[in-house]
Amino acid sequence: MAGRWVRAGTWVLLSVLSLSAAAKDKQPSAIVVGAGVAGLSAAYELQAKGWQVTVLEAKAVAGGRNGLATSEWIGNSKAQPVLNHYVDSFKLKTLPAPEFVRTPSYLIGGQFFSSSDLKDKQPATAEALARFEKSLDDLAASIDDPANPAANNTLFALDQITVAKWLDKLQLPETARLLVNQRIRSRYDEPSRLSLLYLAQQSRVYRGVDDRDLRAARLPGGSAVLAEAFVKQLKTLKTNAKVTSVSQDKDGVTVKAGAVGYSADYVVLAVPLKALGQIQLTPALDAKHLAAMKSTNYGWRDQILLKFKQPVWDSKARLSGEIFSDKGLGMLWIEPAMKGGANVVINLSGDNARILQAFGDRQMADQVLIRLHQYYPKARGAYSGYEIRRYSTDPSTGGAYLAFGPGQVTRNWRLWEQPLQRVAFAGEHTDTLYPGTLEGALRSGQRAAKQVEDLYAGKTIDVPGTLVAKKTAPAGAAEKGDKPGFFSKLFD
Ligand SMILES: Cc1cc2nc3c(=O)[nH]c(=O)nc-3n(C[C@H](O)[C@H](O)[C@H](O)COP(=O)(O)OP(=O)(O)OC[C@H]3O[C@@H](n4cnc5c(N)ncnc54)[C@H](O)[C@@H]3O)c2cc1C
Structure with a gap:
């Protein structure tokens, strides 16, 4: 050549x-x-x-x-050791994250709820979210080694199921399901496009890592x-x-x-x-x-930065951290003010982002502003402009991430x-x-x-590749170590 x-x-x-x-x-x-x-x-x-x-x-x-964020949330060295190694060796300045942003929170019908607010004010939703967490944790716990997640036939079969199908079986109440959908599409992709084994493997990787460790500082x-x-x-x-x-x-x-x-x-x-x-x-x-x-599927996530002349939320409102909305607004957070204004970064994910690809940048910003204005009536008056970053249609990326x-x-x-x-x-x-x-x-x-x-140095590298099921037992059949009935319900 x-x-x-x-x-x-x-x-x-x-x-x-x-x-x-x-x-x-x-x-x-x-x-x-x-x-x-x-x-x-x-x-x-x-x-x-x-x-x-x-x-x-x-x-x-x-x-x-x-990203468009002018300050990145990062985990501590327990959650992200390699990132912290470089942050330390390059002596990069980080700021400890305020306590209130270290756990996820929710925007339901325009009202803000911390996790503990939710327990008090919307107990049915909080209970359903806890049930989802528990089921996901059970799946994660069934994976011994996240580096080899399909170690048995049943786990292998989880790869054939979408996360949406599994969520359907959990029969969560509507609001809880919307919030769970939003959480999954923000972190990965639309539940209907995601392998359940992938979600379980990722949950296994982060099992035992506190949300507070994952969102420990800002860079x-x-x-x-x-x-x-x-x-x-x-x-x-x-x-x-x-x-x-x-x-x-x-x-x-x-x-x-x-x-x-x-x-x-x-x-x-x-x-x-x-x-x-x-x-x-x-x-x-x-x-x-x-x-x-x-x-190979990539998640879709686009970022829209809406700029305001002054904050449009009341000073006690918490619009920062990982906030899941029931209205498809994705994750939101307030960015440090630029030029005396105040900005909100909105992450549109999954099919919400895919649908908006049909819109030009200006229309896309308008659509998001319309929704934000429903919650924050000063939004339109204070609006001063936008920036958009579309990862999914950028030919050098073709999506947000794996x-x-x-x-x-x-x-x-x-x-x-x-x-x-x-x-x-x-x-x-x-x-x-x-x-x-x-x-x-x-x-x-x-x-x-x-x-x-x-x-x-002349060494041979042999990475174990494609995962294969160990047995030919039908998907869902009980295997050693399975909890009775635990998996079989997934394959009905
Ligand atoms: C919206 C969004 C938010 C995110 N938030 C977080 C977060 O909060 N925390 C976190 O840990 N991670 C986050 N991530 C993920 C993180 O940003 C990525 O995992 C990481 O940046 C990927 O780095 P990379 O080097 O693998 O790929 P890239 O950053 O995509 O680098 C690939 C590079 O290759 C270049 N390139 C492409 N084609 C060619 C070519 N032909 N010739 C030469 N160069 C080429 C591209 O221009 C690019 O610079 C986020 C990602 C997105 C999209």
Whole structure:
């Protein structure tokens, strides 16, 4: 492939370093494609080990899926150890989260309820939510190892069921169901699109981690600040460098971005699956990878920042933290005032976000303002503008983050953790335990860097892939360790 490019003569081939990995006395080299936090952590770790690293980023700035929030909620080191490791090593300033934002709360019919308010004022809804929590926890507890969630036949069968089907069986009262739907679509995707095994596995990962640990601090400046800290450490980062092809042979890799070619010993592809599909790979991916690349479900989540000249909520109102509404407004929170105003970030998720794709930005902001105005009658008068970030239709993302659909956990388990010769993969979607988060993205970068080092050292990497049911017993049949009747009810 490299030869063909040179013959074409229309662009320059820059040799990052010798292609010969066998020449161990030379500095090893890697190209990292994508400067989200996954690519940045991979590059940082490799550079720290003495590698020559070139990061290529399609956009004008590094950072990837930085949200509209100007201040990110982050967990403590118990909940997000890798994120906290980098926050500490880069000496980034964090602020402790106020107590009242550390647990989820609710907006029902325009009225705000903390979890404890709900118990007092809407006991039926609170009880139904507790029943949902308990059922989900039972599912989570049935998974011994979240790194191998389909360890038995029954768990394997959970992957064939949608979360919506399971919720139907719980028969929650209407308000509770709306709030649960909202919680699931905000964190993952629409319940009707989500694998129950994925929800159970994720709940198992966070089992025993308190909400208060997950929402322990704010990172002023958001994840962009973390990305900037990485960038300051990196020697070679090229922005506006959209990679269009990657080819590898026994000697090395060649990566093309615009009119420029780069060569190195290894490449880390740290781009979301939709973006990966736009890169020509030589040799091509096999059918399994291609199918996973095209069909893996991503959650939909768009962010709308509504700006107000002054706060439109009364000073005692709590519009901050993880607030689930029964009216499809998604999660809301107040952002620190900008230019003397006050802003609300609204996260529209799941099918609420999909439906609004038909609207232009202005119409979308109007639709959200109309709904907010019903609760806060000063909203229209104080409204001064909006910003919108649509992740789901951004061709470099194609969704907000991984949210495995039915059948996809077992089919694609750890697929992208396995390097393909000189190509390693990183990105939140490649992390086994914490997909869809900064923690997962950072972990994946560390893992990919280690894999590249191991490959260079001549080690073989063999990631256990597709999950298979251990037995051929019918779905729902009792197995050792099952609670009698616990699973079978799910498969009626
Ligand atoms: C609305 C929203 C809110 C979120 N909130 C939180 C939160 O509160 N806490 C949390 O932990 N996580 C949150 N996340 C998730 C978190 O932001 C992501 O998991 C993380 O940023 C993903 O990082 P990444 O490096 O895997 O991918 P990305 O950030 O998407 O990075 C990929 C990079 O590759 C680049 N790229 C794509 N194609 C090419 C190409 N051909 N050539 C070169 N470069 C290319 C892209 O431009 C991008 O910069 C949120 C995500 C969204 C969408």
